Amino acid sequence: MSGIPTPKFEDKTERQIDQMVAAEARYLTQRRAQEPDAPRAERRFPAPVPTDRRTFLFAAGSTVGAAAAAVVGSVAQAADQNTPPGAQHFHVAADPTKEQGRPVAGDGGYGSRSQFEAEVRWRFPTANEYSSWSMTPLDKMVGNLTASGLHFERHHGGIPTIDPSTHMLFVHGKVDAPRKFSMVDLKRFPSVTRKHFIECSGNGLTEWNKPTLKTVQGTHGLLSTSEWTGVPFATIAREVGLHEDGAWVLAEGSDAAVMTRSIPLQKMLKDAILAYGQNGEAIRPEQGYPLRLILPGYEGNMHIKWLRRLEVGDQPFMTREETSKYTDLLANGKARQFTFEMEAKSVITFPSGEMKLPGAGFYSITGLAWSGRGRVQSVHVSTDAGKTWYPAHLESVPEPICTIRFSFPWAWDGTPAVLQSRCTDETGYIQPTLAQLIAIRGSNGPFGSIYHLNAIQSWGVDADGGVTNVHA
Amino acid sequence: MFTRNARMGAACLFLALVPLGAFAQTKAVRYGFGAPATPGELSKFFSIPPDGRGLPPGSGTAAKGAQVYAQSCTACHGDQLQGNPQKGIGGDRLIGGRGTLATKTPIKTVESYWPFATTLFDYIKRAMPFSAPGSLSDDDVYSVVAYILSQAKIIQPTDTMNATTLARVAMPNRDGFEPDPRPEVQLYR
Numbered sequence: 001m002s003g004i005p006t007p008k009f010e011d012k013t014e015r016q017i018d019q020m021v022a023a024e025a026r027y028l029t030q031r032r033a034q035e036p037d038a039p040r041a042e043r044r045f046p047a048p049v050p051t052d053r054r055t056f057l058f059a060a061g062s063t064v065g066a067a068a069a070a071v072v073g074s075v076a077q078a079a080d081q082n083t084p085p086g087a088q089h090f091h092v093a094a095d096p097t098k099e100q101g102r103p104v105a106g107d108g109g110y111g112s113r114s115q116f117e118a119e120v121r122w123r124f125p126t127a128n129e130y131s132s133w134s135m136t137p138l139d140k141m142v143g144n145l146t147a148s149g150l151h152f153e154r155h156h157g158g159i160p161t162i163d164p165s166t167h168m169l170f171v172h173g174k175v176d177a178p179r180k181f182s183m184v185d186l187k188r189f190p191s192v193t194r195k196h197f198i199e200c201s202g203n204g205l206t207e208w209n210k211p212t213l214k215t216v217q218g219t220h221g222l223l224s225t226s227e228w229t230g231v232p233f234a235t236i237a238r239e240v241g242l243h244e245d246g247a248w249v250l251a252e253g254s255d256a257a258v259m260t261r262s263i264p265l266q267k268m269l270k271d272a273i274l275a276y277g278q279n280g281e282a283i284r285p286e287q288g289y290p291l292r293l294i295l296p297g298y299e300g301n302m303h304i305k306w307l308r309r310l311e312v313g314d315q316p317f318m319t320r321e322e323t324s325k326y327t328d329l330l331a332n333g334k335a336r337q338f339t340f341e342m343e344a345k346s347v348i349t350f351p352s353g354e355m356k357l358p359g360a361g362f363y364s365i366t367g368l369a370w371s372g373r374g375r376v377q378s379v380h381v382s383t384d385a386g387k388t389w390y391p392a393h394l395e396s397v398p399e400p401i402c403t404i405r406f407s408f409p410w411a412w413d414g415t416p417a418v419l420q421s422r423c424t425d426e427t428g429y430i431q432p433t434l435a436q437l438i439a440i441r442g443s444n445g446p447f448g449s450i451y452h453l454n455a456i457q458s459w460g461v462d463a464d465g466g467v468t469n470v471h472a
Numbered sequence: 473m474f475t476r477n478a479r480m481g482a483a484c485l486f487l488a489l490v491p492l493g494a495f496a497q498t499k500a501v502r503y504g505f506g507a508p509a510t511p512g513e514l515s516k517f518f519s520i521p522p523d524g525r526g527l528p529p530g531s532g533t534a535a536k537g538a539q540v541y542a543q544s545c546t547a548c549h550g551d552q553l554q555g556n557p558q559k560g561i562g563g564d565r566l567i568g569g570r571g572t573l574a575t576k577t578p579i580k581t582v583e584s585y586w587p588f589a590t591t592l593f594d595y596i597k598r599a600m601p602f603s604a605p606g607s608l609s610d611d612d613v614y615s616v617v618a619y620i621l622s623q624a625k626i627i628q629p630t631d632t633m634n635a636t637t638l639a640r641v642a643m644p645n646r647d648g649f650e651p652d653p654r655p656e657v658q659l660y661r
Contacts, residue, residue: 015556128562128602157599170509170517178514181506188505239502250519256605258598260519309517317521320595324586327649333574335585337649373655428660440656 016126017206023125024218028354084118086149113147121150122217130158130256133200135221138349138368144396144405145195146224148279153286154200154222157256160306164290167254169274173312176241183276183290189231192273194296195402197225197370199342201299201326205450207457208434211469216352219457219469223370225403226287228294229277233268233310245314251293251302252309261302262316263295267340271296274307296401297372298340299451301326328449331442335449342372344431345454346379346406346423357465360414365392370403371425378424381408385418385458385472386433392421417461418472431456434471520594524639527593530610531634534627537619540612544601553623563602567624570644583624587649589641593617614638 083089088107093099119141121134133154136146146152153159164183172178200222206212213219233249242265249268253259263272273294276283283289288305295302301321316322316338328336346369351357369379375398380389392406406421423431434455441449460470520526542551548563549555555565569579582592597613599605608616618633627633627641 126562131562131602157602157605170514172509172514178509179506180509180513185505189503235503239504239506252517252519256599258605260594260598311517311519313519313521315521315523317519317594318588318591319519320591323588323591323649324580324582329573329578329580331574333578333648335573335649336652336654339652339654341652341654343654424661427655429655430659430661432656432659436659440658 016124017212019125020206020218021212023122024213024215027122028214083115084113085120086113087115087117088112089115113149119150121152121221131156133202133222135217136224137217138220138223138347139216139352139355141349144225144368144403145279146226148226148281148284148287151224151226151278151284151287152198152200152222154202154300155255155257155286156259159286160255161285162254162290162306167290167308169291169307170309171236171240171312172309173250174243174246174314175312176243179240181236186231186274186276186291189235191229191277192232193227193229193277194271194273194294195225195227195399196294196296197223197342197401197403198294198300198303199223199345199370199372201301201339201342201451204453204455207455207469208438208450208453211471214353214469216347216349216457219353220347222300223368223403225370226278227280228273228275228283228292229280230273230275230291230294233272233274233293236274236310237269242312246312248313248316250309250311250313250317250319251304251307252311253288253304253306254308255306259301259304259321260317260319261304261321262313262319263293263298263302265312267295267298295340297342297374299326299342302340326451328441328451330449339452342370343452343454344371344373344376344423344425344429345369346376346421346431347457348381348419348421348459351419351461351467352459353467353469355467357412357461357467359465360412363410363412365408365410365419365421366395367406367421368403369406369421369423370401371423371427371429372401373429374426375400375402376404376423377426377428379404379406380422380424381406381410382420382422383410383412383417386420386422386456389422398426412461414463416463418470419459419461420456420472422456518594518597520590520597522588522590522639524590524635527590527635527638528610529635530614531632532611532613532615532618533632534615534618534622534629536611537615537617537622540608540616541619544604544608544612545616548602553620566620573645573648581624582620583626583644585645585648587643587646589617589621589626589638589643592620593638 090102119137121136123134124132126132134152136150136152167183169181169186203222204219207219247265248262249265250260250262275292275294276290278284278287283292291307293304293307328339330336346367348365348367350366357363365381369376379392379394381392382389390408392408395405395407398404432455437455458470458472460468518526548561549566550557553566555563565581567581567583569581569584572579572584586592593613596616614633618631621627621641622629626643
């Protein structure tokens with residue numbers, strides 16, 4: 001991006017980016033320490049097979065495995081301490097065909113992931129751990145849906161613990177009959193189940209100026225996909241009756257930020273869901289338990305968690321988030337407001353930053369594509385920095401406003417390459433390059449605003465197989 | 473036999489017609505779940521759009537606001553309203569930055585960027601101070617809003633803020649926003 005000046009970000013943004021770089025660096029240091037041959041491609045090119053329990057602890061990515069497990073005689077204790085979050089430690093039989101496994105339902109009736117799986121979200125290191133965010137490890141995910149425990153988070157006032165037996169949703173304002181609904185009430189209504197992604201409009205905010213974070217978890221990890229179940233807002237609207245002059249709806253959460261956003265009534269009636277289900281079970285507390293507003297394709301901040309109130313009005317309420325925060329400052333000093341839709345985007349998750357290919361040969365490039373305006377129509381992949389594009393294979397049937405996994409067979413000849421993916425959605429919109437975006441929004445706009453970066457991502461592959469974040 | 477067939481026929485007819493028929497003949501289809509929300513229950517909520525609807529009774533001045541600010545806000549926003557008074561404390565900068573929005577180093581503050589004073593009241597009453605959200609009295613919120621606006625030289629130090637005057641405050645960047653022009657048509661095939 002040599003033609004682009006290198007302006008400073010706003011002070012606070014500068015600091016945040018510095019902290020983010022530091023956090024990712026700490027995470028990578030930790031990971032490398034646990035993997036003697038790192039950096040390497042997680043899972044796909046595993047380290048030599050562990051020969052004993054101690055070696056396994058290194059490979060499993062445990063946080064303090066190395067030091068603790070080395071203490072002779074405390075291996076069992078160390079194993080417990082170092083079991084990855086969300087897993088339980090179990091004895092590993094030398095030959096699982098020669099002894100009985102664990103007793104059925106011995107886990108108390110709710111399962112856990114394998115103790116050999118250690119991927120986690122990592123938190124943006126704000127000094128204040130209540131107003132912060134955590135990123136989904138896209139580089140280690142397979143398929144399309146995000147495991148509920150790995151869904152990215154953005155909180156402005158911590159994660160409230162809410163008793164569903166006392167939680168109420170109030171619907172009022174320009175309605176015929178203001179009503180309140182308990183969770184039991186809401187679950188009596190006919191429900192819908194839809195798969196949708198949620199993406200924070202700040203996803204990629206570090207990448208406007210220069211390649212900054214090293215991994216796809218850092219550059220794109222504010223993206224997750226779940227199957228959501230709940231009541232369409234339209235059903236509730238019919239229940240309370242809407243006044244003719246209703247045009248906007250204020251949604252309010254019951255966290256310490258009492259988060260509020262104004263949403264066009266048209267959008268609410270089109271496809272908004274009052275969701276209590278996520279991936280087949282109750283929505284996770286970090287995702288808004290017991291009730292979250294799902295606004296398919298709109299920026300993540302608007303999907304109000306811990307939803308307690310919907311007020312119908314005739315004008316936007318001009319809350320703090322929709323005026324001073326989630327607005328996009330342009331070069332001319334004017335800011336775009338109500339930039340709700342998340343536009344078509346894609347990213348290669350393998351190979352991606354910090355991985356290392358073991359040598360020339362065949363690789364199945366894979367990644368995710370999505371659009372807030374509808375279905376993904378096609379994805380193209382380039383291995384020469386965008387000079388040549390080839391159609392990628394879509395691994396499932398595209399669904400509206402949902403990620404889709406794509407793949408592309410690549411015979412790497414061992415020479416340096418730049419890998420890119422490009423999404424086209426069903427409206428005909430083509431994912432832009434960073435230069436195209438900046439040409440439209442101005443060279444200081446992005447740096448003043450940071451939001452809505454949906455540009456093509458480039459991963460550089462060196463002759464030695466190392467993969468790095470590059471601008472190309 | 474005949475009777476049974478007749479019954480089954482009637483049952484089929486019932487299944488086929490009644491659900492649709494019942495809905496079609498009902499003027500307003502309602503499930504009736506939930507319960508009426510009373511004015512008393514709704515009174516604990518607030519939302520304050522730019523016209524000032526929803527502003528509570530009460531008032532405040534910058535002089536009183538300075539005391540509230542010193543007690544409840546300084547720790548995170550700094551004694552000069554400069555934000556981030558020390559490393560690791562991340563409160564936003566509140567004043568300054570006028571005229572920087574169209575430069576390479578835009579500074580976004582209440583003074584330079586926020587289009588409505590009502591939003592400041594709504595947000596402070598809603599979520600501040602961070603350590604005890606929603607704990608300020610309405611008079612204290614009016615006061616600290618008056619203090620910030622006064623320090624930003626948007627109102628006079630002697631102005632009183634209340635439900636009438638706050639909605640009339642003209643913020644410097646009131647006209648600084650435009651609706652989303654996307655999709656950017658250049659990016660279509």
